[in-house]
Amino acid sequence: MKKWISLSLVALLLTGCEKLDSEIAQLKKNEEETVIKVKTVNAYTVEPNQDALTTEVSGVVSPRQELALSFGTSGRIAQILVQKGAVVKAGQTLATLDTAALQQGINAAQGQVASANIRRSKAAQGPEAHELQTQRLQVEKAKQTAAKAEQEHAQAQALYAGGAISKDELDRLALADRQAKLDLQEEEVAYGKLLKGADRLDVEEANAQVQQANVELSRAKQEAADAVLKAPFSGIVAAIPQAQSEQTGPGSEVIRLVDTSSWLIKLQVESEQISSWQPGAAITVKAQDGTEAEGKVTFVSPVMDQALGSYPVEVTVAGSEVNWKGGMTVTCQYAREGKEAALVPVSSVGISEEENYVLKIQDNTVKKTPVKLGAIHGTFYEVLEGLEAGDQVVGSGLSYLVDGEAVKVADE
Structure with a gap:
């Protein structure tokens, strides 16, 4: 009987110990799972930078022309x-x-110029002697015709008074008399015009013809040059x-002709950086293939490109220094002087609702902290507002963390 009670007691003790061990194991497992849920992050401690800052902006290479x-x-x-x-x-x-047809046009235009010049010279010199003689004879002939017509008209009047001729015959001779007098006046006017020499209107007309002929010649020569x-x-x-x-x-x-005596790099510089870019400043330009050359800032736009929200800047590099090709992407590095600045890695900066932020680490908890950024220097942002020296921020992996989450700092 006593033996049976002892065996039951031992069995009960063993059962209790197994249950206790199971509970202890479960507690350990829960503790381990709790530790695992705390994410491990890399931290970066903000310190003021005392070295010269370098601004980097990428651009595309294009030939000078x-x-x-x-x-x-x-x-x-x-x-x-x-x-x-x-x-x-x-x-x-x-x-x-093929200029065969064009040359024919030049020859024709030259002929027109020559003819126009002859006409102008003739107009400027006035009538020649034989022209004056011919016109004088025309006047004498017209005088004789007019005198004869006047005589016949006078005789007809006497005959008509005696009833020897009809009224129609008298009218015909009267009309012939008037026409002969008009013809004489015209010939005398023409003769007087010749005696005066060159006519101003004729000279002006001749000059206009010469000018027009020269215009046609110039056009023909320009077509040949084209x-x-x-x-x-x-x-x-x-x-x-x-x-x-x-x-x-x-x-x-x-x-298609290109001028590679120099290369032009067009940049778009943010407003926070534009004050550092000055015309004539030396720039280090690095290509993706590792080659680099010294460039010079040749243009800084005085106004912002409203479509892009940045300022156009141009950098020129001598073509003899590099073996670049148009369309290559390069990075322009601009070492600038300035006050001490706090820098944080690019990977530690996030953007939310058009606002930049970092995850500041305080008491093993991350806190979303808005920051105002300045220029980018290599792989670091310049922080103008929001952080102070000594602050710790998450170095990377911001998308895997939320504001207020507990973290474990692995290293810096």
Whole structure:
């Protein structure tokens, strides 16, 4: 009997110990799960930067000049004198049109100019001697005709008074008398005009004809000049879209010419940084292939581009220093002087409702803190407001955290 009671007691004790062990294990598991739920974050301690700050802005490389060249007139392409990749000088002939018809136009215009000049010279000199003699004879002839008509009219009046002729015959002779007198007046006026010399109106008309002829000649010569395609600047032939013997016209690209003597980089600089960009300042320009060159700020816009909300800036790099190509993306680094600034990693800054923020770490808890940013310097933002030296912020992974969440700092 005693043996049975002892065995029951032992069994009961064993059962209680197993239950206690199970509860202890569950407590440990719950504790471990609670620890696991606290996220581990990298922290960054804000310290004032005492080194020179570097502003970085990316831009795209473009040649100093790039121009699509076309003829100024229509015609058939007679010659293309260059190939793609050729280096040409300013004023060099690149292509020509068939100028046979254009030359005929020049010849015709030159003939018109010569004729107009002859007419002008003749008008300026006045009538020649034989013209005066001819007109004088015309006057004498008109006088004789008028005298004869007057005599016949007088005789007719006497005959009509005697009833020898009719009234119609008298009227006919009277009309002939008046017409003869008018013809004499016209011939005398013409003779007097010749005696005065050159006529002003004739000279002015001749001058106008010469001017018009010269305009036509200039137009013909310009068309011939437009049929010759010359390089407006020194550069490299980048493309030749048309071929010899093709028909072309004004505005139709024949050759594309680029000037790589220098490269132009167009930037858009934020308003917080624009005060640091000054014309003439030296800039370090780095390409993605690792090459770099020294550039110079050649233009800073005095007004903001309202569409982009930033200021256009241009940087020029000598083409002899680099082997770049148009369209490459480069980074312009501008070392600027300024007061000490607090910097935080770019990865530690978030944006919410058009406001920048960081997650400040206080008592192992993150707090969403709005900040005002300045310029970007490499992989760091300049913080103008919102943080002080000594503050700790989450270094990265902001999207995985919420305001007020408990965290564990791993390192800085």
